[in-house]
Amino acid sequence: MDLGITGKVALVLASSRGLGQAMAVALAREGVKVAVTGRNPEGLKQSVQMIEAAGGTALALCWDLSDASVLDRLVTQVEQELGPIDILINNTGGPPPTPAAGQDPALWQNSFNDMVLSLIRITDRVLPGMRQRQWGRIITSTTSGAVAPIKNLAISNTMRAALLAWSKTLAAEVATDGITVNVIMPGRVATDRLRQLDEARAQRESISYDAVVQLSLKQIPMGRYGDPKEYGDAAAFLASQNASFITGTVMRVDGGQIQAI
Numbered sequence: 254m255d256l257g258i259t260g261k262v263a264l265v266l267a268s269s270r271g272l273g274q275a276m277a278v279a280l281a282r283e284g285v286k287v288a289v290t291g292r293n294p295e296g297l298k299q300s301v302q303m304i305e306a307a308g309g310t311a312l313a314l315c316w317d318l319s320d321a322s323v324l325d326r327l328v329t330q331v332e333q334e335l336g337p338i339d340i341l342i343n344n345t346g347g348p349p350p351t352p353a354a355g356q357d358p359a360l361w362q363n364s365f366n367d368m369v370l371s372l373i374r375i376t377d378r379v380l381p382g383m384r385q386r387q388w389g390r391i392i393t394s395t396t397s398g399a400v401a402p403i404k405n406l407a408i409s410n411t412m413r414a415a416l417l418a419w420s421k422t423l424a425a426e427v428a429t430d431g432i433t434v435n436v437i438m439p440g441r442v443a444t445d446r447l448r449q450l451d452e453a454r455a456q457r458e459s460i461s462y463d464a465v466v467q468l469s470l471k472q473i474p475m476g477r478y479g480d481p482k483e484y485g486d487a488a489a490f491l492a493s494q495n496a497s498f499i500t501g502t503v504m505r506v507d508g509g510q511i512q513a514i
Contacts, residue, residue, distance in 0.1 A: 257494030259284030263340035264331055266318060266375065269296030271444040272394060272484050273344040274303065279485030280492060281309025285340065288331040290316040310335070318345060318371040319363075328378050337386065338379045340492045343372040343393040343416075347446055350453055353407035361408065368412040373419065380427070389432035390492040393420050397440055397505070401513045405457070406450075417503065424501030433500035435491050440507025441469055442479035475508035 262285070265277040269291025277287045281304040289300045289311060297313040304311035312334050314327050331338060345368045351360075376391060383389025397403065398410035399417050417436055424434035441447055451469070455462045470476055487506045490496055505511055 254495070256283045256489060256492070258340070258489075258492060260286070261339040261492075262286045262288070262331070262336045263342060263492070264288045264290070264328070264338050264375075264379065265342040265344065266290050266316075266372070267344040267346055268342070269293045269300055271446055272439060272442060272481060273342070274300050275481035275485035276342050276344070276392075276394070276488040277311075277485075278303045278307055278309075279482070279489040280340065280342075281307040281311070283489055283493070284309070285492075286310040286312075286335045288312040288314060288335060288338075290314045290318070290327075292317055318375070319367045321371070321374055324374055324378060328375070332382075337382050339383070339386075339388060340390045341376060341379050341392070342488060342492075343376065343391065345372065347396070347406075348408040348412070350405045350450065351407050352405060353411075356408070361411075364408045364412055365415075368409075369415050369419075372416065376423070380432075383432050384427065384430045387431040389427075389430070390496075391420075391423070391432065391434045392488055392491050393434075393436050394488070395436055395438050395503075397438055397507060397511045399438065400503075401511055405454075421501050428500055433491070433496065435496075435500060436503040437484070437488050437491060438503055438505045438507070438511070439484055440479060440505065440510040441473060442481055442484050442506070444481060447478070473508045473510045477508065479506060479508060 263280045267273040268277040268289040277289050291297050301311040395413040399413035402410040420436050451465045455465045484506050
């Protein structure tokens with residue numbers, strides 16, 4: 254299927270590894286020019302290599318998303334080197350596992366700045382250009398905890414839920430401008446982050462890592478963890494011309510795991 258986005262320009266945040274990297278590579282396979290961001294130069298180098306191996310064009314930006322002072326400069330760099338941004342993939346790393354009660358208010362505040370406000374700022378920076386061109390795709394990657402809270406991930410659950418409400422509100426505001434705004438939500442997709450969470454659970458509950466995996470698989474109707482490529486392909490579809498009438502929604506890539514309606 255031709256997704257109709259060859260030659261478009263995408264900015265994929267937090268894409269030096271994991272799901273962000275998978276989404277960047279999926280877009281590159283469709284002929285999109287991709288700017289990747291991250292704080293790990295080696296990870297960025299790997300993302301660029303994967304994009305180029307897929308036949309794409311890449312620009313690597315070492316970018317701490319919480320630093321608002323560099324936002325305009327780096328977005329301008331993308332515009333100058335690749336072109337106006339047509340596709341924005343909002344993505345951030347996850348916070349450490351924590352319960353809901355008793356957390357330092359500074360941790361909540363910093364997490365909001367890193368995981369929510371940073372994405373809103375970047376979206377506001379690229380949105381006027383999308384409106385002017387009457388075409389754009391804004392896709393925000395969250396977590397299943399936003400609709401079915403995950404034990405011991407209180408901060409992640411809370412921040413990602415805020416992004417759902419923001420995305421839904423924004424979608425209605427820009428729908429007549431040819432811009433779609435959607436959320437993509439992973440279940441248990443096999444990334445380093447998921448392995449870290451499974452290892453943390455194993456330690457917390459004094460069971461083996463393999464036992465944690467088996468318990469998780471029992472909750473997934475497909476009986477396996479997702480492949481990051483499957484997640485990337487879903488994001489590429491949402492970014493496509495074919496998805497032009499899909500906006501204000503949540504696409505779950507979870508193998509049937511999430512029980513909430």
